Amino acid sequence: MQRIGVFVCHCGTNIAATVDVKKVVEMALAEPGVVHAEDYQYMCSEVGQEKIQNAIREKNLGGVVVCSCSPRMHETTFRNAAQKAGLNPYMVEIANIREHCSWIHKDVKEATEKAVILMRAAVAKVNLNTPLKAGESRVTKRALVIGGGIAGIQTALDIAEAGYPVDIVEKTPSIGGRMSQLDKTFPTLDCSSCILTPKMVDASAHPNITLYTYSEVEKVSGFVGDFTVDIRKKARSVDMSKCTGCGVCQEKCPSKKIPSEFNRGLSNRTAIYTPFAQAIPNVPVIDRENCIKFKTGKCGVCSKVCQAGAIDYNQKDEIITEKYGAIVVATGFDMIKLDKYDEYAYSQSKDVITSLELERIMNAAGPTSGHLERLSDGKAPKEIVFIQCVGSRCADDRGKSYCSKICCMYTAKHAMLIRDKYPDVNVTVFYIDVRTPGKNFDEFYRRAVEEYGVNYIKGQVGKVIPQPNGKLLVQGADLIDNKQILKEADMVVLAAAIEPNPDVRKIATMLTASIDTNNFLTEAHAKLRPVESPTAGIFLSGVCQGPKDIPETVSQAGAAAVKAIGLLAKDKLLTNPCTAHSDELLSNGCSQCAHVCPYGAITYEERQVNDHGIREVRRIAVVNDALCQGCGACTVTCPSGAMDLQGFSNRQIQAEVDAICL
Amino acid sequence: MSIEAKEEFRPKIVAFCCNWCSYAGADLAGSSRLAYPADVKIIRVPCSCRVNPMFILRAFERGADGVILCGCHPGDCHYTSGNYYARRRMTLLFSMLDFIGVENGRTRVEWVSAAEGVKFSTTMREFVDKIRSLGKNVRLEDLRCRN
């Protein structure tokens, strides 16, 4: 039996207000094996840690139980503290009496009883703990960034600048992402492409950055420091090394009626195309689904007109396998589909548009060359209504439960730009709340109201009714005047909710990164580790983690880069010592454990054993510690119990069960 | 007739939670102050696939009234496939317990992500209610372990 010390944290009043910590100490002292128990205000503080260290030294403790917050919070803190006092760090166990007890129970008696049981379970476990030693694994000094929008570009640039090679994988033919579709940016109203394009150029020109555009991540294996990734480079049908980007092929392509993704379907493009003028790389791709040559075998115009001879109809998808030490996810967002919002007549009228469509309309390179006009008849609108929170803050399944965060600001921007350029146009904004936290944000919104005369009405729109005369009848509520408003508008702009790129779920699964019900990637800690995934070596950049605007995205991109650089700067990583272990005397060599091992960490060898006097050669399962991640799938598959998991052994878990069921 | 109030049945419930999703979900329930009955005690395991049917039977043997296993949602396992194996194992185990006449509902599997504090809390409340309605586990307990 170990000599165990129990340390009960008050966590200020977080624990002590609901759990009688003195009682927990008293009960701990009554437990067999417990030779020391004390409580303290903040165990995680310097003084608290010293208390633990002193007790380890003075009482010669072999095991430590800290009754405190979640082990996900301070397990490492206490383990490090114990190590400094000469105790193996894995002889420390945490009883989570905050998140799992004091914070969720109100009754002191009940909470104290539960805290005592959790303490006992931890004591029972630590009694069976064995000293463990972390192994080492190497770090591949190369990073992968998934997604080539502003988030991915910024992250890649920062990592590259620190001297590490980094690859960007971008699904579309060009990097640039959502930001390249924007006309102006708030709150300074600079031109989006004017600030983005230089960054795109930097990224493509940087010696440490490799761009894989029109490419997708196909398979990820390995673990922090040593990921192996398969990247599918889709066939571009254009030889990148030969293409000069002259654009003749696009001019001559006879297939011209394909809705442009970049212009949100408001204009057309050709089958061989670059998505937009500033695209990087400036090499077109052939959209094989719409190309006449691929559909019928006849045509080949682009090949004929290409001076450089860059067109290659036989190009095949290529799989590139590369090793990475860190992976940054920057998969961005899209607008939600509005098919569940019939009341706003989005599908009935061309003049009901989303804000991103308005961005394209306002953009000089857009479908209307920057002229504000109705898509139905090309006429200049006189009355424009903006509707906020379309699909955001929604409790039912039509929309999203969260606030999309950027809409208030871009709507103020749109309203202001319209009023600035077309002073005769009336702009009305129906809003629920105007949310403008951010530097110079509220001032920006106030300018829209005060200087530009945008009419903000507190209240939501109930429905939009297309009229026979081409107008749109907007029925809304004014909650300040307490009246219902009927307004004829020429154009209605919907601030549709944003949602993570739908591909992110697939990517998260490959990366084993956790993801929430809204498809946003989960961060390791909401406050303290906001740019890391709980999966080691995976970092989050941009909207894939949660709604955010450009400045926030760029700062998070930098933060993710720093985290990745911090990882790449290490030569070796300590591995989790809680790995599976095979008992050679019990192993049957039946291969079942190898079947369920997700890491291929189990192999078999013919080994001479001495089983209590029986000497024979047996087929024995062997675990590769460097590959094993400690999930424990093998331990349950193994009928004889030969496979056990260090740190979470059968007997340890059973001891916890026993203590809880006592 | 007894004048004493009948003592309320407080079930013993063991919740196995995987470290990456459900344990974090339970932490989130805690930091969001989403209360659930104190009858639930959580054991942290690396993955739902670490939970051996023997642990579950052991809990019942020792007088547990309900056992719930929480893991990452299928497809989201930190170890890619652990919860898929757990799902098959638990399905078969539960089916066997049902077959030998153990009350349905004493065991449960629920997928709770790190972001689902609310789900964790409501799941636990539901489960405790269910176990309270089933009453004490007498079909699997080992009498020697009784108090």
Added chain:
Amino acid sequence: MATGNKQAELIKEISGVNPLKCMKCGKCSASCPSYNEMDIKPHQFVSYVVNEDIESLVNSKSLWKCLSCFACVERCPRDVKPGKLIDAARQLVVRERGGDYLSPNEIPELLDPDTPQQLLVSAFRRYRR
């Protein structure tokens, strides 16, 4: 106050609505076809229930002006369903003996040869015990 509280609880129970979920967007009022007939507006139903001022609600014109078209219920982004709240308030009234809004004696006056019989039946269901 105590009665108000009891009645408010009852309304919540009958309607199955949690008025605290309301984010005060006003989409209900924006959707309501009877808006102009009403003294208390649909979005206010919610706050009357929250404030437990059921007295005013049951004595309002709105109580009988709501068509139960449920446009507000359909469009409410927060699942608050003001239409259900007012429906429940109406139930409170008709559950009281003598609180019937419609009496059979009035029927002949209101009768229009074009009125479908079904409407009458449903009117009785809605406006009296």
Added chain:
Amino acid sequence: MQELINRAKELLADGTVARVLGWKAGDLPFNPEPAYFEKEEDFADFVYDGFCGANLSKYMIEASKLEGKTLVCLKPCDTYSFRQLMKEHRVNREKAYIIGVGCRGKLDVNKIRDLGIKGIESVQGAEIEGSDTLTFQTLYGEKTCSYADAMLERCHVCKGKEHMIYDELIGESRETKDADRFAEVEKIEAMSPEERFAYFQKELSKCIRCNACRNVCPACSCRKCVFDSNKFDSAQKANVNSFEEKMFHIIRAFHVAGRCTDCGECSRVCPQGIPLHLFNRKFIKDIDELYGEYQAGADDEERGPLTSYTVDDAEPGIVAERG
């Protein structure tokens, strides 16, 4: 039988095999035992008849460690076990020379006793090519019964005449299946939980923890069973109250789930006549229904149902939904 003996002697003589694993006549007409034959004269006792129910594939685990090849006589159902053991690297195919022997169903001496036939001195009709009627000379007079009535339960739900693996076949097999494999399981499933509990409580209360079911089982091939080791603190030999038995039988069934070929040896050997095959068959039924039909030992490659999965497998809640 003579053909089998001749062929075995031949293979022994030409050195193809070093020994023959078959059955030796017992000292009573119904108790032949598994035995090795290494010399020609040993074959005087060699027998293969209706009472040779024992599945010899498990003996091949030990035989695989011996010098030279072992000729093993396997009935069609035994070959599933052998193939499953092969898949699990527990037997060595190279060390086995498999003669697939014909089978027309094996006899259960307990069923014969249940028919009121006791004091058996001799039996006619149990031979491998014998008649459909068994005739017994007993201390209490001559008795008869039909061969089918005296068959083991497993033969009534026989998996078929095909041998899954063999080097050569000797003898004809006969179809003996005349009952639905899952009928018994379904009957229990249809009971109320209280009835099911009472049923198993009654059956399992007889268990004496003799481990015959485990030790005869070809799937229970662990070098050391968890119930004998300290890995789970589960090495309890006591039958103190009913929980120990439930734990043992549930876990045993779970450990062999997806690997059990349904050879029925567990029920054959249980001294207390507990229908242990029901546990395994319940799992087989569930696996077939939930994950697609699977027969352990019918192939060399396919992953067992508990070491594979599909992303849209049934949720454990299905158990409650099924009611």
Added chain:
Amino acid sequence: MYQIAKENLTALFQKIASLQELYLPVKNAGQVNFGVWSEDAEVDLDTLKSVKSPKDVFFPQSETLYTCIRNGKKLTIEPEALQEQHFVVFGMKACDIKGVEVLDRVFLSDPVDTFYAARRDHGTIVALACHEPEETCFCQVFGTDCADPAADVAAWMIEDTLYWKPMTKKGEELTASLADLLTEDDSAQEKVEAEQAAIRAIVEKLPYSNLSLEGWNGDVLMEKFNSPLWDELYKPCLACGTCTFVCPTCQCYDIKDYDTGHGVQRYRCWDSCMYSDFTMMAHGNNRTTQKERFRQRFMHKLVYFPANNGGMYSCVGCGRCVEKCPAALNIVKVIKAFQKQGGEQ
């Protein structure tokens, strides 16, 4: 001698059970074992052999020795009470009673096993003669007469009447307490003798009755121990414990601790020398192969035990192992194998 009509046996059992606990052969889920009589129990006196021998009435498969209760760091030990109530075992056969004699040699010799002794002191055995011995029986080989079982009371079931003969003081006392149900019958002796003759005639015809124990005694230790026959004999053995658990004389037990969470229950339970972990010690097992374990069982029954107990074998010829061994092995085959070998030499 006394008699009682078969149809009145239920009344007899009721009467006994009203005075003390009554064990007798009970059929449960198709199998007959000795169990406690109750109104609902299905008594089965026709089946010759219970699956388990009735030894567990005196030597239960598992029994608690003492309980250690933990309260914090404090431990208290509660000894287990010894048998204090009188009880009756009805329907034991001659071989089973012989088996108890073997157990007595082990448990009642110094140091006396108090748990066992208390049960023996408080138990009254009513023996029942074997009406129709079966082919697996060989009690005669060990000098047991199944037609004339010797216990506190001897009984014969002849057609529809049970004949009852008290043999000891305990038997007399039991008989006296059942006076209103048992009637004296002067003609009984004659009927019993006729039945005994019939039984003995069958026994003569039993296939195993001519089995010879020649050459098996306490003096042949090394010769038998080193015989190469064991190398072959053990091979079919599956190492299960069936033979030992159904055997009326196997007396090995293991002592284990069961952690109840509140302390420890120290109990003993039957163990089997056939098990791979039998007598497992820190260094391992002193019998590492199944051959050694197999040899141990038979050497003990036929050589070691007689050597230490004045020639008494610790096999009684009940034949349960013959019936129940999954691999059709049994002590008879072992004896015969040596006999055959002897003949060949």
